Amino acid sequence: MNPGSGPGFSFPATALRMSSGVIVWALHFALVYGYTALACARGFGASVPSVVGGATAAAALIALGLILANLGHEFTRWMSAALAAAALLAILWEGLSVFMVPACA
Amino acid sequence: MTPPSLPNPLPRPAGEREALERAWAPPQGWRRLSAVNNSKIGVFYIATALLFFVLAGVLALLMRAQLAVPDNTLVSAATYNQLFTMHGTVMMFLFAVPVVEAVAVYLLPAMLGARDLPFPRLSAYAFWAYAIGGLAFFCTIFFGASPDGGWFMYPPLTGKQHSPGIGADWWLLGIGFIEISAIAGAIEIIVGILRTRSPGMTLARMPIFAWAMLVFALMIVFAFPAVIAATLLLELERAFAWPFFSAARGGDALLWQHLFWFFGHPEVYIIFLPAAGMVSMIVPTMAQTPLVAYRLVILALLAVGFLSFGLWVHHMFATGIPRLSLSFFQAASMAVAIPSGIQVFAWIATFARGKVQMKTPTLFILGFFFIFVLGGLTGVMVAVVPFDWQVHDTYFIVAHLHYVLIGGMVFPLLAAFYYWVPYTSRNALSERVGRWVFWLVFLGFNVAFFPMHITGIIGMPRRVYTYPAGMGWDALNLISTVGAFMLAAGVLLLLIDVARRFRMSAEGNAGNIWNAGTLEWLPNGNYSNRSVPRVTSAYPLWDQPGLAKEVEEGRHYLPGSATGGRDTLVTSAVDARPQWVLRLPFPGWAPLVGAWFTAAFFFSLTFKLVPLAAVCGVIAIAALLHWGWHLDPPASHPPVDIGGGLRLPVYVSGPMSQAWWAMVVLMLVAGSLYACLLFSYLYLWTVSPQVWPREMPSLGFAAASALLLLSSSGAVALANRRVKRDGGCWPLAVAIPLFVSSVIVNFVAQAEVSPRESAYGAIVYAIVSWDAFFAACATLLALFALARRRAGLLDRERRVTFDNARLFWHYSVAQGLAGLAMVHGFPRLIG
Numbered sequence: 001m002n003p004g005s006g007p008g009f010s011f012p013a014t015a016l017r018m019s020s021g022v023i024v025w026a027l028h029f030a031l032v033y034g035y036t037a038l039a040c041a042r043g044f045g046a047s048v049p050s051v052v053g054g055a056t057a058a059a060a061l062i063a064l065g066l067i068l069a070n071l072g073h074e075f076t077r078w079m080s081a082a083l084a085a086a087a088l089l090a091i092l093w094e095g096l097s098v099f100m101v102p103a104c105a
Numbered sequence: 106m107t108p109p110s111l112p113n114p115l116p117r118p119a120g121e122r123e124a125l126e127r128a129w130a131p132p133q134g135w136r137r138l139s140a141v142n143n144s145k146i147g148v149f150y151i152a153t154a155l156l157f158f159v160l161a162g163v164l165a166l167l168m169r170a171q172l173a174v175p176d177n178t179l180v181s182a183a184t185y186n187q188l189f190t191m192h193g194t195v196m197m198f199l200f201a202v203p204v205v206e207a208v209a210v211y212l213l214p215a216m217l218g219a220r221d222l223p224f225p226r227l228s229a230y231a232f233w234a235y236a237i238g239g240l241a242f243f244c245t246i247f248f249g250a251s252p253d254g255g256w257f258m259y260p261p262l263t264g265k266q267h268s269p270g271i272g273a274d275w276w277l278l279g280i281g282f283i284e285i286s287a288i289a290g291a292i293e294i295i296v297g298i299l300r301t302r303s304p305g306m307t308l309a310r311m312p313i314f315a316w317a318m319l320v321f322a323l324m325i326v327f328a329f330p331a332v333i334a335a336t337l338l339l340e341l342e343r344a345f346a347w348p349f350f351s352a353a354r355g356g357d358a359l360l361w362q363h364l365f366w367f368f369g370h371p372e373v374y375i376i377f378l379p380a381a382g383m384v385s386m387i388v389p390t391m392a393q394t395p396l397v398a399y400r401l402v403i404l405a406l407l408a409v410g411f412l413s414f415g416l417w418v419h420h421m422f423a424t425g426i427p428r429l430s431l432s433f434f435q436a437a438s439m440a441v442a443i444p445s446g447i448q449v450f451a452w453i454a455t456f457a458r459g460k461v462q463m464k465t466p467t468l469f470i471l472g473f474f475f476i477f478v479l480g481g482l483t484g485v486m487v488a489v490v491p492f493d494w495q496v497h498d499t500y501f502i503v504a505h506l507h508y509v510l511i512g513g514m515v516f517p518l519l520a521a522f523y524y525w526v527p528y529t530s531r532n533a534l535s536e537r538v539g540r541w542v543f544w545l546v547f548l549g550f551n552v553a554f555f556p557m558h559i560t561g562i563i564g565m566p567r568r569v570y571t572y573p574a575g576m577g578w579d580a581l582n583l584i585s586t587v588g589a590f591m592l593a594a595g596v597l598l599l600l601i602d603v604a605r606r607f608r609m610s611a612e613g614n615a616g617n618i619w620n621a622g623t624l625e626w627l628p629n630g631n632y633s634n635r636s637v638p639r640v641t642s643a644y645p646l647w648d649q650p651g652l653a654k655e656v657e658e659g660r661h662y663l664p665g666s667a668t669g670g671r672d673t674l675v676t677s678a679v680d681a682r683p684q685w686v687l688r689l690p691f692p693g694w695a696p697l698v699g700a701w702f703t704a705a706f707f708f709s710l711t712f713k714l715v716p717l718a719a720v721c722g723v724i725a726i727a728a729l730l731h732w733g734w735h736l737d738p739p740a741s742h743p744p745v746d747i748g749g750g751l752r753l754p755v756y757v758s759g760p761m762s763q764a765w766w767a768m769v770v771l772m773l774v775a776g777s778l779y780a781c782l783l784f785s786y787l788y789l790w791t792v793s794p795q796v797w798p799r800e801m802p803s804l805g806f807a808a809a810s811a812l813l814l815l816s817s818s819g820a821v822a823l824a825n826r827r828v829k830r831d832g833g834c835w836p837l838a839v840a841i842p843l844f845v846s847s848v849i850v851n852f853v854a855q856a857e858v859s860p861r862e863s864a865y866g867a868i869v870y871a872i873v874s875w876d877a878f879f880a881a882c883a884t885l886l887a888l889f890a891l892a893r894r895r896a897g898l899l900d901r902e903r904r905v906t907f908d909n910a911r912l913f914w915h916y917s918v919a920q921g922l923a924g925l926a927m928v929h930g931f932p933r934l935i936g
Contacts (some may be wrong), residue, residue: 010679011299011677011678011679014678014679018407019407019411022407022408022411022412025411025412025415026411026414026415029415029433029437032433033418033430033433033434036427036429036430036433037426037427037430037791038791040427040430041791041792042791045427048429052429075307075308075309075400076308076679078400079400079403079404079407082400082401082404083404083407083408083411086404086408086412086443086444087411089440089443090412090415090436090437090440093436093439093440094415094433094436094437094440096436097429097432097433097435097436098429100432101428101429101432102428102429103427103429104427104428104429105427105428105429
């Protein structure tokens with residue numbers, strides 16, 4: 001066996017694929033929280049609902065795309081799709097706040 | 106006759122087993138302290154963590170005695186402040202995280218089918234650093250010199266003005282040091298789980314405890330740097346008056362809370378997930394059926410691991426943050442309950458499907474269900490912002506956090522203790538006594554902490570050393586105190602049973618008395634298993650009949666010592682295919698000496714004994730270099746036969762080597778810490794734009810510094826080409842002055858800025874100084890590689906030392922460029 005061709009090298013790609021959904025969630029979370037904090041501190045809070053809403057829609061679409069791209073029963077595919085589904089739910093659930101709570105109150 | 110499918114035939118060569126035993130023979134007498142393999146270090150580690158549990162428990166009893174009646178004078182307010190600070194700190198930093206790392210160090214190799222984890226000396230160093238640092242830290246309580254600002258040490262209370270003594274410095278330097286030990290353990294665990302699993306143990310067949318520990322260790326990698334950054338900044342403020350948290354000069358006390366809780370909330374799950382992993386191992390065994398929804402449980406572990414990083418502000422609901430921002434964290438706090446719930450339902454379903462053995466571990470698991478679910482429900486309650494405002498800083502929170510932490514961690518740990526004692530001792534613990542222990546602990550816990558929900562709702566604040574009579578809190582507090590002593594009686598009874606029954610023995614252990622299905626229950630010795638099993642399911646002992654006998658006879662992989670020393674099999678990270686044989690170190694003193702003097706370095710700094718700190722630091726570095734000098738063995742050893750027609754190399758370099766993986770994880774840690782510094786810069790700019798300068802240093806400085814950095818990376822790339830060609834790495838000697846020059850230019854560029862004047866100067870100097878520290882480390886690694894080349898220990902093949910230096914160098918350059926972009930680019934970008 002040639003160890004240089006071992007499948008260990010695919011690990012970074014596998015790990016990234018499996019966690020791509022939750023990475024989208026993390027980026028979305030950082031963006032909506034960071035933007036809201038900055039906008040409220042600097043007095044442009046009126047833009048918060050549209051920015052947060054837009055970011056939520058975009059992140060949700062990406063997460064949905066990741067679910068569809070990874071459908072399958074093989075372990076890493078299944079886990080990638082399932083984590084993206086969990087991320088999708090979290091993104092929508094967290095983004096929902098923007099319809100119910102004033103931005104900078 | 107040997108089945109043809111097994112990797113190695115019978116009979117085995119004469120003396121094979123004896124050679125294996127000789128290679129793994131533990132040191133005797135006082136040399137035991139030089140042991141590095143997991144079966145010894147793991148036990149030291151677990152025992153020390155349990156010692157801290159008992160010590161912190163004693164502090165809790167003192168507090169409960171003080172609060173038993175109103176207007177009590179058993180301890181003073183000042184002592185009480187130290188008691189609750191030390192109780193929380195010791196439980197969280199010296200018990201909860203170390204004990205699960207300890208269990209992992211002890212159990213994981215056997216569970217994965219490895220001989221040991223890949224960096225035994227790192228485990229030894231992590232343990233000794235923790236033990237020495239932790240004990241010294243705890244002893245401050247006897248001198249009235251303990252920190253007293255609460256376990257989360259909020260400034261401005263913990264700033265120099267309000268906490269002028271050295272208690273806060275003990276916390277900041279001591280805990281910072283102990284966090285480094287936790288990170289060292291996490292690196293060991295990550296690389297161990299990913300690279301030393303038995304052949305065939307793919308990610309889809311990995312024991313759930315290994316999955317939980319993988320998520321745990323990755324969470325440490327990303328969460329702990331935040332508290333290290335926070336402690337660094339607060340200590341800089343205390344020691345040199347750099348105003349990161351002082352509002353008068355543009356700092357903000359909330360920056361500490363953000364950094365602390367970015368670590369602190371994941372910390373709750375860092376504690377819970379390994380416990381959940383233990384439960385997922387114990388429940389199937391006690392029910393004698395595989396875990397229901399194995400994949401969903403892994404999904405839940407991973408989802409909790411990620412989502413828990415979106416919860417930190419729920420500790421800051423009362424700080425005046427905009428309501429929409431709070432809502433994001435409220436939503437995330439509720440969302441994380443779902444994956445936690447998935448695990449609970451999977452465990453209940455597993456019990457429902459199987460035939461449950463109602464033994465002591467099962468009792469503790471059932472106790473865990475009851476208490477943890479209650480803690481989870483009150484967690485959802487306090488995730489609701491208005492409710493949190495109502496009960497913030499009251500005893501309701503004390504009740505909630507103990508239901509989560511004791512229910513979610515201590516009960517599973519006690520279940521695990523009863524469950525795995527037969528793995529490590531000649532005798533299992535007594536069932537009869539175990540039931541007494543369970544009921545005392547379970548009832549004692551609920552009697553102690555359930556009333557606190559009510560005490561909190563009717564207004565009793567946390568951290569008060571006494572209270573007046575007639576507030577309606579008297580009876581509830583007395584009941585809580587009675588419960589606390591009941592709980593303590595349960596722990597005492599457990600300790601008595603341990604003293605009576607526990608007799609440590611690897612070879613002569615009580616064995617698989619529960620009929621468990623995972624690999625740690627194979628017959629084992631100091632070398633773990635006689636041969637490394639080939640695995641075809643998640644429960645190999647259930648699904649591969651005869652596996653224990655085959656492994657013990659040496660019919661699986663690597664049935665002896667392939668290299669004449671200690672070795673283990675390295676497999677691919679995803680599908681666990683054998684790749685190479687890793688030579689493991691023998692016992693040695695360098696980790697102990699290194700840890701001792703690293704601790705002495707930090708303690709000397711606490712007392713501002715700078716010359717002594719310098720001496721200790723030099724000795725610690727010398728010990729670590731001595732250790733490093735022997736890390737990279739000769740590359741000339743021929744490939745070895747491990748069975749099954751596989752001849753594997755015993756030396757590899759580059760991305761295949763375990764050192765490369767460890768360095769990548771270390772870079773993730775460093776990257777996280779640097780991200781925290783950059784976040785601090787942006788945060789301080791957000792809250793205090795008025796202290797940002799209108800005129801910036803010339804861009805020429807930034808350009809010159811960037812050019813020097815890139816040139817140094819170029820020199821290292823050139824050195825890499827030379828090493829590939831003939832082993833020479835002299836361009837490293839050119840890279841060093843280039844890197845050092847870039848640091849000098851960086852400081853010169855900030856000559857007009859004072860780190861004491863404003864938060865801007867403080868954070869800029871923090872970033873620049875951190876870059877300088879990395880330049881120093883990279884220089885040290887490069888000099889080390891040059892010295893090894895000069896000594897004839899580095900060539901085209903034997904190049905792991907050089908690869909480590911190269912990786913670290915390029916990372917440091919990338920970090921420096923990011924720092925330049927922030928310090929010089931960002932102010933210009935925003936005008």
